[in-house]
Every structure is written in structure tokens, then in C-alpha cells.
Amino acid sequence: MNQVIKVRASSWGSLFNCAYSWEGVHLLGIKSPSGPRALLGTAIHAGTAAFDTARVNGAPIDATEAAEQMLQELRFPEYDVDWRGADITPKQAERTGLALLSLYCTEVSPRYEFVAVEMETKPMLIDCGDGITIQLTGTLDRARIRKENDRIGISDVKTGGAAVVMGVAKTAPHRAQIGTYELLFEHTSGIAITAPADIIGLRTKGAPEYGIGEITGARDLMVGTEDYPGLIQIGAQMFRSGLFPPNPQAHTCSQQYCPRWSSCPYHA
Structure with a gap:
């Protein structure tokens, strides 16, 4: 039997933060x-x-x-x-x-010259094998599509107490999500993303501050290259096997952030 699993594009990055927590929230519907x-x-x-x-x-x-x-x-x-x-x-x-x-x-x-804000996208199907298909859905949450010198790129607004460090927006936690957004934009519009992505960070603790950080290669991170598999391929193995590994060292491994924390046997 074929099984189609709907996944919001904006959640993809958190799958690799703690897949066990991600499964609880996005597949099992555990909320807090x-x-x-x-x-x-x-x-x-x-x-x-x-x-x-x-x-x-x-x-x-x-x-x-x-x-x-x-x-x-x-x-x-x-x-x-x-x-x-x-x-x-x-x-x-x-x-x-x-x-x-x-x-x-x-x-x-x-x-910026924005041409779209939180754009609606066409669902994108990813065949995981063994009858399992992921359907990426949703809007490009909190993201803008910008145009610069006839090139298209993603600009994504991120808030948080540590969203900006030494005047620059943190980018490392967001590469997978940006890569998913780039794939969905290209799938929906037929237009290639050729400009780097910008993370627009707004720091919500301490003195109000913004910073901008650049991300390149996000699409390759998702689809892979000749030298390494992409996160889509790695994620497909989780969906195919039904095993979503925990990460007790994740920065969100606490009762404050994870609704599955109280029943999770893997954290300290």
C-alpha cells in the first residue's frame, strides 16, 4: 500500500535537530x-x-x-x-x-526589492521508496522572494534571543529550511534560484538589534552532490524505516521546547 505523508516545508530543518521530537509534533500531533x-x-x-x-x-x-x-x-x-x-x-x-x-x-x-511575501507553493512529491512518499506542502513561511540584478533569492526573517551574534544573523540552523524553500520555489515557479539566501535576524533579548547573514549552497544540501548525499535522501531513510533518531544534545531538548520531553526516555 502506498502512503503519502504530508510535511510542511518550514519544518524540514527541525527534522535534523531531533527527529524523535519532530515525529511527535508533526506526525503524532503532540502539542504543548x-x-x-x-x-x-x-x-x-x-x-x-x-x-x-x-x-x-x-x-x-x-x-x-x-x-x-x-x-x-x-x-x-x-x-x-x-x-x-x-x-x-x-x-x-x-x-x-x-x-x-x-x-x-x-x-x-x-x-530589498521583494517580489513575493510568504508565497504559496505547489505540493512537491518525494519518493522515499517502499511505497512511502513525502508531500512537501505549505507556504514559504516568514520568507520573502527578492530580486537583485535579475537574480532571484530567498530572504527569511528569523527572530530570537540569539538570532544575531556580533552584528550578523545566525545562519547555520537554517540551511536545511532555506534549501527546502529554494526547491519549492523552483518547483512552483519554474524559475531558478541563483542568488544566495539572506537570513534577516531580529534579536528579541537585550537591546533591539538586526543583522543579516548569507547562505549559499542550501539547495545542494538538500539534494546532494556527487560527493555527499542530500538531506532529502537521508530523511527518506527515516520515513521509509519509521525510525526517527533522538538527539539528547539538541538545544531544544527541554520541557520548555519539546512537547514529547516528559515521555522521552532518551534525555538525561
Whole structure:
């Protein structure tokens, strides 16, 4: 019997952080309340997306109007948020979000010529063998498609307390996700990605700060080369076997980040 497993493109990178946790969340449906820091990131993304979408549509808005979208998301989330024991209050979250959104709207977004924001994609089928097929679905979450000198590239907004280090956005954790986005964009549009990807980091702890980091070779990381297999090939082995290895050394291996943590036998 053939089995088609739907996988959101934005989740692919976390498969290689801790596959056991990824299986729990994305295949078994184990959920836990979101934290305030995650909500803050979601709200900032809503504000930046509103600002950039308006630019792409030829009807630009200012940072104040984008802030309304961000505050709406922050104050009235559509999912449970656990503020107990949080290291940030709702008011602090609002101040941080507004400061970062202002930086983004005035200093970051104007540097780019975006042609699409969080683009919808066509499902992409990946044959894993043994009757197992992965169907990559979804939007290019939090990503923009940009044009520079007739080349197309991905720009992806990332938030977090350590999203920016010494003035540069962290890129290493995001290469697999970017590679998936590049594949899906090419699959959907028929246009090749030829420009490097940019990670636009917005730091949510400490003084508000943004940084930009560049990623090259993300597509090859996914599909492989003559010298090494791609992450798609390696991931296909997990789906084919049904074995999703744990990673007790993952930075997200804690009750705060992993809804499977309380029943996981592999962490310390």
C-alpha cells in the first residue's frame, strides 16, 4: 500500500535537530502551549509581513500601521500561550516587538526589492521508496522572494534571543529550511534560484538589534552532490524505516521546547 505523508516545508530543518521530537509534533500531533517568546516572534513576523506585502502590492504602509497588525497578534493569539514563569511580561514583549518592527521597516526592508511575501507553493512529491512518499506542502513561511540584478533569492526573517551574534544573523540552523524553500520555489515557479539566501535576524533579548547573514549552497544540501548525499535522501531513510533518531544534545531538548520531553526516555 502506498502512503503519502504530508510535511510542511518550514519544518524540514527541525527534522535534523531531533527527529524523535519532530515525529511527535508533526506526525503524532503532540502539542504543548506556546511560550511568550514564540508568541513575540510570531507577532513580529505578522508586522513585518504586513509591511512587506503592502510594498509588493504597490500600496505601502508605514511602521505604525504594521505595528497594529503586530499588536493584534500579540494581544489576541489564536492559540494557548503559557505566561507562567516567563522571562518577559506582555508589556515588555510589546516594547521589544515595536522597537524591532520599527528597525525592520526603516532600515531593513527598504534595502530589498521583494517580489513575493510568504508565497504559496505547489505540493512537491518525494519518493522515499517502499511505497512511502513525502508531500512537501505549505507556504514559504516568514520568507520573502527578492530580486537583485535579475537574480532571484530567498530572504527569511528569523527572530530570537540569539538570532544575531556580533552584528550578523545566525545562519547555520537554517540551511536545511532555506534549501527546502529554494526547491519549492523552483518547483512552483519554474524559475531558478541563483542568488544566495539572506537570513534577516531580529534579536528579541537585550537591546533591539538586526543583522543579516548569507547562505549559499542550501539547495545542494538538500539534494546532494556527487560527493555527499542530500538531506532529502537521508530523511527518506527515516520515513521509509519509521525510525526517527533522538538527539539528547539538541538545544531544544527541554520541557520548555519539546512537547514529547516528559515521555522521552532518551534525555538525561
